[in-house]
Amino acid sequence: MATIRVQTADFDPQAEAEALTAGRRDVGALVTFTGLCRDEGGRLAALELEHYPGMAEAEIARVVAEAERRWPLLGVTVIHRSGRIAPGARIVFVATAASHRAPAFAAADFLMDYLKTRAPFWKKEHGLDGRAGDWVAAKDEDDRAARRWDG
């Protein structure tokens, strides 16, 4: 049973991790990943994250279902924030629980690669000079990372 949330509010990685394993005796491995907003060398005032409501949750659910098909997972949590996010603040959280570490690590890695290329979110940079900057361009390296899992 996966937990999937898209929200403007911050989240508590520790509490989310504990919720995934609370009361269980079968989990031997818990991997968590937290993505943060960088200041890009001091020039960024904030990132603005736009998303496609309805599809964002549905697409994350499809990616999670694919991860559950590939690895024997005991629990998955994915949280992605939207709205304006300041440097240093959390953007995304992925946690995977499994009996052993290999599927937990692999599934978390896979989930992040697929979220970046398939979940309908877009980042716009706001600079310290007060100007609304550019939309972040998709990176070829993210596409390459996602293609690692093909075949």
Add this chain to the structure above:
Amino acid sequence: MKASYFAWVRERIGKAGEEIAPPDSVRTCAELIAWMAGRGEEYAYAFENPQIIRVALDRAHARPDAPIAGAREVAFFPPMTGG
């Protein structure tokens, strides 16, 4: 059908969405993008580089050759940059 626009596609068109009624001759996502580009100056700008525009039909990713028949909702957006 209901059309939604996101990120710079939305900014270039100047609105978040609208009802569209493509003719029956428009059958695939790629043909729909070409038809959208002909709707006016702001649409031509938004769709000037059609191969980088992504399409979702009823909130699921669709390939350029996917048929649009039966879809109630279509969305156009740039490659995603979340995570």
